[in-house]
Amino acid sequence: MDLILRTAGALLGTELSDPVDLGGSRRSSVLRCRTAAGGTVVVKAFGREPEALRSFASEAAALSLGAGPALLGVDPDTPLLVMEDLGAAPTLADVLLGDDPKAATDGLLAWAGALGRLAAGSVTGHADFTRLAARFDQGVPSGPDDPWIERCTAGLPALLAQSGVDVPPDLADELARIGAAARDRCPAFTPGDTCPDNNLLTADGLRLIDFESATFQSVFLTAAYCRMPFSTCWCVFRLPADLARKVEQTYRAEVAAVYPELAEDPVWQAGLRAAIALWTVHGTVYLLPHAGEDRPMHRSRRPVPTVRQLLRHRWETARTLTEFPALARTMELLLDGLARDWQTAPLPEYPAFRNRGPREPGEGGGAP
The missing domain is CATH 3.30.200.20 (Phosphorylase Kinase; domain 1)
Incomplete structure (x- = not known):
């Protein structure tokens, strides 16, 4: 000290x-x-x-x-x-785990907008970030030089085999294609770990903090945080479907201003679904070894999902990615095998939205 x-x-x-x-x-x-x-x-x-x-x-x-x-x-x-020092402001996690749906809604939209503006304003700054990363280099690969995608896609088949799951024969080749599809298209800057507790809701607006995983990567990998939601985080519950669409569109509108092809639905959907597939692989590789005991996702914060709840939610989402048949089949095997024996409760909505009153006709109960 x-x-x-x-x-x-x-x-x-x-x-x-x-x-x-x-x-x-x-x-x-x-x-x-x-x-x-x-x-x-x-x-x-x-x-x-x-x-x-x-x-x-x-x-x-x-x-x-x-x-x-x-x-x-x-x-x-x-x-x-x-x-x-940005002060002792509440985080986005605080309002999502609270009881004020308006504060949570405003916080999510502010988060998506700030994240999108940061990405959009960065597209010409890749060389500057690379130069600075080299300046502070400590002899360990960081940012785009860290082969985390290859580690995840190569690690899943072996992990599944160790867990007693029959690995579809074409899974490895499909995972390589998913990794390639999610890696480099429409690159932009991101803090990397854009989780709810890394965003302060200050009097001057939302401020992003924690850039330990900062990098340039495909905007789809960041956009997936809006839809899954929060691809690598502990503070994960379901979002109301109407709000999830607004959050995603808020981020998309910012990045489409610099990458016009992102305004085309086929392009957006294909890229985002590949990113969701990759983050599901990442989450499975990281969390499945810890699923023997169904521990909470955070050591002290409550409420939080358990490891098994989160894995089940991710697998249920990814099994709908039928354009990746081997991965979808793998998710079915995990759900029908490991998850069936867990007897885990489905992942509920964020606490802030659980008692938000009557819904509009046709409004869904939660976003995948």
Whole structure:
């Protein structure tokens, strides 16, 4: 702690004190610190493990581009970042898990719009991000250089076999096609981990935080967060179908302004469904090894889905992706095999929308 405060203080030319732990993760520690002048800043110090070093390089590059809170200082040797303090605002997760449907609706639409504007404004900045990522490189592949798609698509068949699931013979080839389809089309910048708790609802509007997974990737991979929803997150329940469409369209309208082909429904649907397929593979590879005990998706937040609830929801969605028959068949096998024995309750809507009153005629009860 003393080293972090001294190093961060030296970057700012002031003494820092009274650190308050803001949570962080296994990769980083996040502290709100008081300056000698009485203000506050946020210090984010990273570990030395490969995943932490990868996260540092991505976040330092993203904040240097002006993508999030103002960057006040960087020390690549510690490594740590000092950034502006956005205050103790509620997160999007707070309102989704609350009881105010209007606050949750407004928050979701603000999130989708901010995410879309960030992507649309970035399409000419790929070279700048690459240059900055190289500047802060810690010797670990980050961003577009991290072959996470190949790891997931190559890892699923082996995981299924270990779990006693019959692997369709053409699954591996189909997964390779899914990965290729989802990788590079219409690239744009994204914070990467655009989950509800990484978005602050401040008095000045929604602010995106946490750029540890920042990268340039296909806009479809980001758009999938609107529909699934939240492809890699713990705060996942169902969205009302009408709201899910509005959230998705809000993001789509922003990115279609710079990629006009995204206004064409066949293009949009094909790209988005391939992205959903890929994120389902990713979630299965990551979560299935932890499904032996049906633990909550977050160690302390409640309510949250369980691991099995979330997997079942993802598999139910992906089995409708009939353009990928081997994957759809795999989802059926998982649902009829593993999930049938789990006796897991279906994933409900977000708490904020569970008591929102009468619905419009023909309005669906939840978005897949």
